[in-house]
Amino acid sequence: MATDLRISNISKIYPGCIANDNVSLQFKSGKIYALLGENGAGKSTLVKILSGVISPDNGEVFLNEKNLKLSSPLDAKKNKIGMVFQHFNLFETLSVFENLSIDATEDNKSLRVRINEILKKYNFSIDLDVPVLNLSAGQKQKVEIIRCLLRSPKVLIMDEPTSVLTEQETEELFISLKKFCDEGILIIYITHKLKEVLSLCDEVAVMRKGKVVSVSQTQNEKVETLANKMVCQKLAKIRKKINISKNKDEIFKVKHLNFYSDDPFETNLINLNFSVKKGECLGIAGISGNGQNELFQILSGEIITPDTSIIFRNKEIAKLNPKQRREYLMAFSPEDRISQAAVPELKIFENVALNNFKSSNFFEKGLVNERKIKEHSKKILSDFSVNTDNVELKSQFLSGGNLQKLILGRELITAPELLICYNPTWGLDVGAINYIHETLIKINDQEKSTILISTDTEELLKLSDRIAVIYKGKLSKIMPSDEVTPEKLGVLMGGGSID
Amino acid sequence: MSLDISFIGILIGSIMASSVPLILAASGELITERSGVLNLGVEGMMIIGAISGFALMVITDNLFIAIVGTMLSGVIISLIFGFLTQSLLTNHVATGLALTIFGIGLSAMLGKNFVGIPGKEFPILFSSLRESIPFFGPILFGHSIVLYFAFALPFLTNYFLKKTKLGLVVRAVGDSPVSASNQGINVILVRYCCILYGGAMCGLAGAYLSLIYTPQWIENMTAGRGWIALALVVFATWSPIKVLIGALIFGGITILQLHMQAIGFRIPVQFLSALPYLMTIIVLVVISRDSRKIKLNTPTSLGRIFYKEK
Numbered sequence: 147m148a149t150d151l152r153i154s155n156i157s158k159i160y161p162g163c164i165a166n167d168n169v170s171l172q173f174k175s176g177k178i179y180a181l182l183g184e185n186g187a188g189k190s191t192l193v194k195i196l197s198g199v200i201s202p203d204n205g206e207v208f209l210n211e212k213n214l215k216l217s218s219p220l221d222a223k224k225n226k227i228g229m230v231f232q233h234f235n236l237f238e239t240l241s242v243f244e245n246l247s248i249d250a251t252e253d254n255k256s257l258r259v260r261i262n263e264i265l266k267k268y269n270f271s272i273d274l275d276v277p278v279l280n281l282s283a284g285q286k287q288k289v290e291i292i293r294c295l296l297r298s299p300k301v302l303i304m305d306e307p308t309s310v311l312t313e314q315e316t317e318e319l320f321i322s323l324k325k326f327c328d329e330g331i332l333i334i335y336i337t338h339k340l341k342e343v344l345s346l347c348d349e350v351a352v353m354r355k356g357k358v359v360s361v362s363q364t365q366n367e368k369v370e371t372l373a374n375k376m377v378c379q380k381l382a383k384i385r386k387k388i389n390i391s392k393n394k395d396e397i398f399k400v401k402h403l404n405f406y407s408d409d410p411f412e413t414n415l416i417n418l419n420f421s422v423k424k425g426e427c428l429g430i431a432g433i434s435g436n437g438q439n440e441l442f443q444i445l446s447g448e449i450i451t452p453d454t455s456i457i458f459r460n461k462e463i464a465k466l467n468p469k470q471r472r473e474y475l476m477a478f479s480p481e482d483r484i485s486q487a488a489v490p491e492l493k494i495f496e497n498v499a500l501n502n503f504k505s506s507n508f509f510e511k512g513l514v515n516e517r518k519i520k521e522h523s524k525k526i527l528s529d530f531s532v533n534t535d536n537v538e539l540k541s542q543f544l545s546g547g548n549l550q551k552l553i554l555g556r557e558l559i560t561a562p563e564l565l566i567c568y569n570p571t572w573g574l575d576v577g578a579i580n581y582i583h584e585t586l587i588k589i590n591d592q593e594k595s596t597i598l599i600s601t602d603t604e605e606l607l608k609l610s611d612r613i614a615v616i617y618k619g620k621l622s623k624i625m626p627s628d629e630v631t632p633e634k635l636g637v638l639m640g641g642g643s644i645d
Numbered sequence: 646m647s648l649d650i651s652f653i654g655i656l657i658g659s660i661m662a663s664s665v666p667l668i669l670a671a672s673g674e675l676i677t678e679r680s681g682v683l684n685l686g687v688e689g690m691m692i693i694g695a696i697s698g699f700a701l702m703v704i705t706d707n708l709f710i711a712i713v714g715t716m717l718s719g720v721i722i723s724l725i726f727g728f729l730t731q732s733l734l735t736n737h738v739a740t741g742l743a744l745t746i747f748g749i750g751l752s753a754m755l756g757k758n759f760v761g762i763p764g765k766e767f768p769i770l771f772s773s774l775r776e777s778i779p780f781f782g783p784i785l786f787g788h789s790i791v792l793y794f795a796f797a798l799p800f801l802t803n804y805f806l807k808k809t810k811l812g813l814v815v816r817a818v819g820d821s822p823v824s825a826s827n828q829g830i831n832v833i834l835v836r837y838c839c840i841l842y843g844g845a846m847c848g849l850a851g852a853y854l855s856l857i858y859t860p861q862w863i864e865n866m867t868a869g870r871g872w873i874a875l876a877l878v879v880f881a882t883w884s885p886i887k888v889l890i891g892a893l894i895f896g897g898i899t900i901l902q903l904h905m906q907a908i909g910f911r912i913p914v915q916f917l918s919a920l921p922y923l924m925t926i927i928v929l930v931v932i933s934r935d936s937r938k939i940k941l942n943t944p945t946s947l948g949r950i951f952y953k954e955k
Contacts, residue, residue: 199827220829235824237817239941247810248817249828277941 149175149210149300149332156205158191163534165191166202167356175300175332178323180343180364183353184376184575186533186545189336190232192353193303196334197229198222209300223249228294232306234286238279242289245278246296257296264295268322284315291322302326303334308342309573320346338376338575340369352376377577397595398422398564401455405440405619413437415444415619422564425593427586429610429627433639434601437619439481442568442599446478447471459563472501477562479553481569483546487553490542494534495523497541498556526555531581547578554585565589566597571605583609603635617641654780656900662788662858664896665795666691666850666867670874671881671888672798673846678878679806680839681819681946685741686726688871689748690844694719694851696752699862700759708767712791712852719848720841722748727840730950731833737948749865756862764860789857791849798846802885815839819944822951832951847871873922880929883942887933895925 151173158166165188173179183189194200196207198216207214214225222229237245243258250257261274270288278286287307294302304323308316323346327333335347343350344364352360352375360375403418415437422428432438443449445456447468456464463471468478480486488497499508499519508519523537530551534544541549550570557565570586571579586609589596600606606613606627613630615622615638622638634644670687677684698715702708726744729735767789769775775787806812814835818825822832850870855862873895881887898921906917933939 197827218829219827223829231827235821235827237820237824239820239943239945240813240816244813244817248813248830279940 149330150208151301151332151334152208152211153192153196154206154208156192156195156202156207158188158195158200158202161536164356166195169205169353169356169358171351171358171361173301173332173334175330176327177348178327178333178335178346180347180350181334181336181353182338182340182343182350182372182376184338184547184577186548187353187376188356189353190305191356193229193305193334193336196222196227196301196303198227223297226297226300227303228297228299228301229303230287230290230294230305230307232309234290236278236286236289239277241275241277242272242281243274245289246274246293249293250296260296261292264292268325282315284311284318287311287315287319295326299331301332301334303336305336306338307335308337308339316342340372340376340576343367343372344369373576376575377580394423394425396421397424397459398597399455399457400445401457403441403444403451403454403456405437405444405449405451407440413440413619415440418621420614420621420624422595422597424595425590426611427590427596427598427609428624429606429613430597430599430616430621431603431606431613431635431639432599432601432616436616436639438568438599438601438616440619441616442478442480442566445566445597446476446480472560472562475560475563477557477560477565479550479557479565479567479570481572483549483553484542488541488549491540493538493540494527494544494552495520495537497552498523498526498537501556501560522559526552526559530555530585547574547581550574550578550582554582558585558589562594564595564597566599568599569601570598571602579605603632603639606635607632615639650780651783654783656904658783658787660893660897660900661784661796662792662896663900664892665792666853666858666870667874667877667892667895668795668798668889669791669850669853670847670871671877671892672795672802672885673843673850674874675802675878675881675883675885675888676806676815676846677839677843678947679819679883679944680815680836681822681944681949681951682730682836682840683737683741683948684723684726684744684840684843685738685875686723686744686748687843687847687875688867688869689745690719690722690847691748691851691854691867691871691874692752692865693722693748694848695855695866696756696759696851696862697848698852699764699855700755702765702856703759703762706765708765708856711856712849715848715852715856716845717848719844719846719851721844723840723844723847726844727837731836731840734950734952736950745871753864756864759862760864762862764856764862767857767860789853791853791857795853796889799885799889806885816944819946822946822949826951826953832953836951847874850874873925877925877929880926880933882929882933882939883944884933887929890932891925891929894928895921898924 153169153171156166156169169192181189181192195202195216198219198221201217207216209225214221216222246261247254247257265272270292272285272288278289281289307319311319323333337343344367347364350362350364350367350372351358352372354376399421401419403415405415407414413436420428430438440449444451447466450465454464455462458474458476461474463474484490489500499514508515520537524535527535527537532548532551534548544552571582574582583605586596586598598606598609607630610627612624613627614624615635617639618641637644670691674684674687694715697718698711701714702711705711722744726740729740730737769787769789771786775782806816814830818830818832818835826832851867854866877888877891881891902917902920906914
């Protein structure tokens with residue numbers, strides 16, 4: 147029997163944020179639907195409503211013209227709506243079988259038989275008796291899918307399913323999803339990845355700021371058209387005007403940077419020498435794990451190496467810790483936003499205060515000047531267009547893009563002479579990436595310098611004035627970026643040479 | 646003193662008796678903690694159980710009513726904890742500590758009129774077998790029904806957690822309340838039930854002290870056993886069988902060091918008194934070294950407040 151799912155005028159308002167604004171959509175079985183939007187566009191809220199986790203303030207959901215009351219996850223289950231969340235809803239310490247049996251109504255024996263049938267039919271290989279914590283992300287997702295399949299669902303909702311998967315696992319997932327679709331299951335696929343929409347889905351609804359802004363056939367769409375719908379404005383093609391001038395001062399100079407570690411998970415750095423000029427962006431390319439972590443930590447002062455000389459604004463700073471380096475007007479944006487750059491449990495304004503500058507007046511006589519910090523935080527939120535004005539919000543509730551904007555804002559508000567970033571756009575959606583790139587270019591325009599350590603070659607070519615490649619802890623020759631092509635970088639990143 | 650076979654039998658019997666309150670309270674707390682709730686009120690619930698059991702016995706002169714009533718008192722006092730932590734979302738640690746302080750104070754007040762009243766003899770089972778069989782007699786027979794129940798409890802608890810559907814639900818809630826809630830499990834209800842069950846067992850543990858072990862009411866008679874039970878649960882890495890082992894070690898060394906003190910070993914008394922605590926922790930840490938197993942048994946959400954998204 148065909149399935150017809152209709153969402154009618156759904157609204158959900160959170161304090162300070164309209165998550166869903168009068169959303170109406172229609173889905174029919176036999177097709178794979180994409181729900182596309184940036185982080186924070188309201189996709190997750192909508193699927194939480196569909197799966198009964200939260201209730202809408204307004205609006206209705208119809209399944210085959212039957213008005214569904216979805217006031218708990220049980221209701222969604224009863225109505226054959228299956229849901230695979232982005233963050234898995236599994237019990238890590240329980241075995242796979244226990245996870246699957248917890249809401250089963252049948253006895254264990256027949257359940258096991260049914261699970262094995264599903265495993266066979268879709269070619270999944272999972273050991274049912276190991277604890278879930280031993281599984282890979284892809285396997286965990288399969289367990290979630292099996293849990294849905296056991297209830298023979300009419301609708302299967304996948305919330306950003308590929309964010310934790312490898313390429314291989316993603317391909318496997320797409321094959322399975324197409325199979326489910328052929329079997330008559332209505333599939334709603336939530337994502338912010340444009341290429342996935344084009345390769346997998348038949349129809350795409352784009353959401354922006356809680357509203358559905360477009361519904362179309364994917365065959366009529368291209369990456370660019372979807373991207374523009376997603377972020378509203380036409381994405382400007384950013385490419386920096388390369389700015390190499392011989393007679394500018396060297397503001398930052400590293401000599402004899404060596405790092406040796408006994409830890410097999412760390413990379414040794416061998417005799418790195420480089421310098422950064424005023425107003426310049428030095429890009430450092432490389433496949434991750436070639437020493438970027440160690441390099442960032444040494445440049446930021448988390449690791450102090452002996453015999454290294456780091457001159458910054460004519461002062462030797464190699465022995466200074468990160469706080470002292472900040473006082474000399476360096477700023478840092480580490481790769482891992484949630485555990486290195488910000489404390490997720492702290493409120494936004496508290497995170498802003500963490501930098502603890504002497505000049506900032508955040509602290510007076512050992513006391514926290516909350517009013518000042520909050521004013522300051524508000525300014526960051528608006529200057530860097532973070533999607534909230536609530537400085538009391540815990541940082542963990544910010545999306546990756548918004549958190550990165552906050553972190554950059556916090557770092558830049560002191561007007562640093564040098565900003566060192568490591569993979570600043572990692573995991574962000576197009577809109578946020580564009581914003582970050584514009585910001586980084588603006589820094590250089592103001593005659594401040596940046597060091598950009600990144601694994602994204604496109605980004606490096608866009609933003610850097612000069613580029614070097616790090617491979618197994620060694621730095622290549624530094625090249626002006628107009629002489630560099632992606633192919634050249636690829637060769638160097640793979641350990642080859644180009645001369 | 647001669648260390649003959651029958652003396653060792655009696656010694657083991659008394660070790661078993663002394664470990665009963667620990668087994669009961671720790672088994673109850675273990676279920677509570679497995680559901681993700683950390684109730685530090687064990688000591689308070691035990692002492693309330695002790696006074697209410699004794700008071701009910703004196704008033705009704707009926708041991709059955711006393712035992713049932715004492716479990717009820719544990720349920721009622723843990724209901725306070727449940728309401729505060731699950732419905733009003735207060736911090737588990739602070740609420741549990743408050744419960745203990747409250748319990749100790751309340752029991753002292755209620756118990757004023759019961760100090761010095763002699764207790765009643767609690768019926769023991771198979772008393773004839775106890776005398777007639779050497780060595781095994783005093784170990785296996787001649788105990789109160791509560792002792793037999795206590796020794797069965799860790800195994801029942803283990804079976805409940807590992808083999809039954811409800812046990813699975815409890816473990817699931819303790820592992821990830823958010824996931825459980827998304828699966829349609831009523832997390833708050835499950836946690837309430839586990840809290841109340843833990844309260845009932847702590848109440849019973851207290852009653853064992855005031856009705857059977859030393860049948861009388863003395864202020865503060867639990868003397869820190871509740872804290873030991875709590876520690877047992879953690880050091881036994883939430884495994885019911887290891888709780889039993891830990892309780893026996895603690896009871897055993899407590900009894901043995903008393904004998905050593907009586908004999909006059911030339912070791913400072915303070916050190917001997919500290920021995921049970923020390924040995925129990927050392928043994929449990931050693932037998933629970935497998936970090937993978939610890940991870941599998943530890944309720945991941947322990948002590949964390951859960952609230953449902955609306």
